[in-house]
Amino acid sequence: MNSTPVEELFTVFNETAMIIQEELACTYLEALAETGENIFHGSILQEELSELTVKRLRKNYETIQMENYSKEEIRKSIQLAILKGMNELIQPNHQMTPDAIGLLIGYLVDKFVQKNEFRLLDPAVGTGNLLTTVINQQQNKMVEATGIDIDDILIKLSYVNANLQQHPIQFFNQDSLESLFIEKADVVVSDLPVGYYPNDLRASEYEMKADQGHTFAHHLFIEQSVRHVKEGGYLFFIVPNGLFESEQASKLHEYIKKYTNIQGFLQLPQSIFKNEKAAKSIFILQKKGEGVKPPKQVLLVHLPSLSKTVEVEKILNKIDIWFKENK
Known part of the structure; x- marks a missing residue:
């Protein structure tokens, strides 16, 4: 089944955020901000991650090219990930x-x-x-x-x-x-x-x-x-x-x-x-x-x-x- 651009991007945001969350023992929203920074800078900025985790993140990031997505597709995919994170932390x-x-x-x-x-x-x-x-x-x-x-x-x-x-x-x-x-x-x-x-x-x-x-x-x-x-x-x-x-x-x-x-x-x-x-x-x-x-x-x-x-x-x-x- 083909996924939409928003679903593709959300999958990468979500999976990489969960990998970071697990390794750094932080909240999902904190991990989402970290993975967003990585995608923007085109490199993995968290020095405390293990080599295996860095490889897993790279593999995920390589599946997307940000310039292929519209601003609205990017906004909606981040929004979906944020909503997921907020459901964990209802404030x-x-x-x-x-x-x-x-x-x-x-x-x-x-x-x-x-x-x-x-x-x-x-x-x-x-x-x-x-x-x-x-x-x-x-x-x-x-x-x-x-x-x-x-x-x-x-x-x-x-x-x-x-x-x-x-x-x-x-x-x-x-x-x-x-x-x-x-x-x-x-x-x-x-x-x-x-x-x-x-x-x-x-x-x-x-x-x-x-x-x-x-x-x-x-x-x-x-x-x-x-x-x-x-x-x-x-x-x-x-x-x-x-x-x-x-x-x-x-x-x-x-x-x-x-x-x-x-x-x-x-x-x-x-x-x-x-x-x-x-x-x-x-x-x-x-x-x-x-x-x-x-x-x-x-x-x-x-x-x-x-x-x-x-x-x-x-x-x-x-x-x-x-x-x-x-x-």
């Missing part, structure tokens, strides 16, 4: 953005951003899957990107992911809510980490800080993103459906009204998520600035199940019509 902050959502955000960024060259930021980059999905969707555009994440394993996977897909992305391994020394972006995309931010001292430097107790991290991420995007720049956030229903929602409302124009709110299909509580939406903002006008009307969409092609087509037509009338 709530290690959830990967579903592909369908990444592709939709990539499509929206392509529609909204009319520049041929732009700078993209993801302040909660994780494994880089959302960021590289969006970049791969930008047809004939030059995109330079920045990704930030506090988790050192995830940022290493991001870096390997970007290298293998040959994307110019700068990565910073830090708490994104601390001071960022980065150039302002034209566009922000982010699957916002939801929950409370434990560092009250740091949170006190934000306009959205809670009057008492911890502040919501996802609110602070929105504020930090608005600070680091240019005037007129766009922000695409994946947010919980109940974003405006919490006890801290009034502060969020005030902040958004003061600094941005809401462009759109697209409720994602329930079928993508485990349960109603986990359901999310895409929230689109534009930072205010000179000559930046709000849309005549906000784009409000309730997306059908993405397997219903005819209904999805209707929604995409509705988005096209909205663009003609508002942009």
Whole structure:
């Protein structure tokens, strides 16, 4: 049976990661980052491996030629391997953005951003899957990107992911809510980490800080993103459906009204998520600035199940019509 290019690549990532994992007694995700580095550099970088293991790895690596695969094939095969590794280590902050959502955000960024060259930021980059999905969707555009994440394993996977897909992305391994020394972006995309931010001292430097107790991290991420995007720049956030229903929602409302124009709110299909509580939406903002006008009307969409092609087509037509009338 013939396997697809994605399956071929996944097999090599998976088998070599398992070989490294066994010999170095590390996690699968750590081993995956190591094997990704080997493939990128075209040599085996782990000096502590036995001769037999080095031979086994070489034999596997020789079965593939990276230049024969498209960026999307590389991204999808790494994504499959990362998902396998995450199933072993279920941590709530290690959830990967579903592909369908990444592709939709990539499509929206392509529609909204009319520049041929732009700078993209993801302040909660994780494994880089959302960021590289969006970049791969930008047809004939030059995109330079920045990704930030506090988790050192995830940022290493991001870096390997970007290298293998040959994307110019700068990565910073830090708490994104601390001071960022980065150039302002034209566009922000982010699957916002939801929950409370434990560092009250740091949170006190934000306009959205809670009057008492911890502040919501996802609110602070929105504020930090608005600070680091240019005037007129766009922000695409994946947010919980109940974003405006919490006890801290009034502060969020005030902040958004003061600094941005809401462009759109697209409720994602329930079928993508485990349960109603986990359901999310895409929230689109534009930072205010000179000559930046709000849309005549906000784009409000309730997306059908993405397997219903005819209904999805209707929604995409509705988005096209909205663009003609508002942009």
